[in-house]
Every structure is written in structure tokens, then in C-alpha cells.
Amino acid sequence: MAETQEISVSEAVERRMSVRAFRPDPVPAETVRALLNKARRAPSGGNVQPWKVDVLLGARLDDFKAQIQEKLARGELEEPQYDVYPKGL
Secondary structure, eight states, X not given: OOOOOOOOHHHHHHHOOOOOOXXXXXXXXXXXXXXXXXXXXXXXXXXXXXXXXOOOOHHHHHHHHHHHHHHXXXXXXXXOSSOSSOTTO
């Protein structure tokens, strides 16, 4: 893994980006572990840390993706467990 570089909050905000296309090759397990280890200390609204993380690989990941695709094809959308944004936004 690359060496970390210290940057200011302003620089971090300016460098922020959203990625909606991903490479097909899997992320190494050690990279996933390192990211989750850092992410577990991230703040959340109201400091409730509402997340749950499941990591799927191989056949289990393929099965999960197939289930999601089937639900989407049937128009079945799950209700969120909590509201992220104010109603009507």
C-alpha cells in the first residue's frame, strides 16, 4: 500500500471526487482490511455509527449481485433503515 501523505482539510475537500465506474479486478483483501480499519473511526451524524459492513467474495458475491439484479428487475426497492436526508429533499 502507498505511503500516506499529510494534507490539509481544504486540500482534502478540493481533491474529493465521486467514482461511479470501477475496475473489474478485485481489491486485495489487505487493502479492504486497512480501509475498514481506518473507516471505523469516522464520525457519523449524531455519533450513532449506524453502519454494518459485510464483505463478500467469490461465489457469495456473485449470488448477492444476482439477487439484487432480480429485485431491481421486479421493481422491489428496500426502505432505508434510517433517513440520511431530510424528508422532501
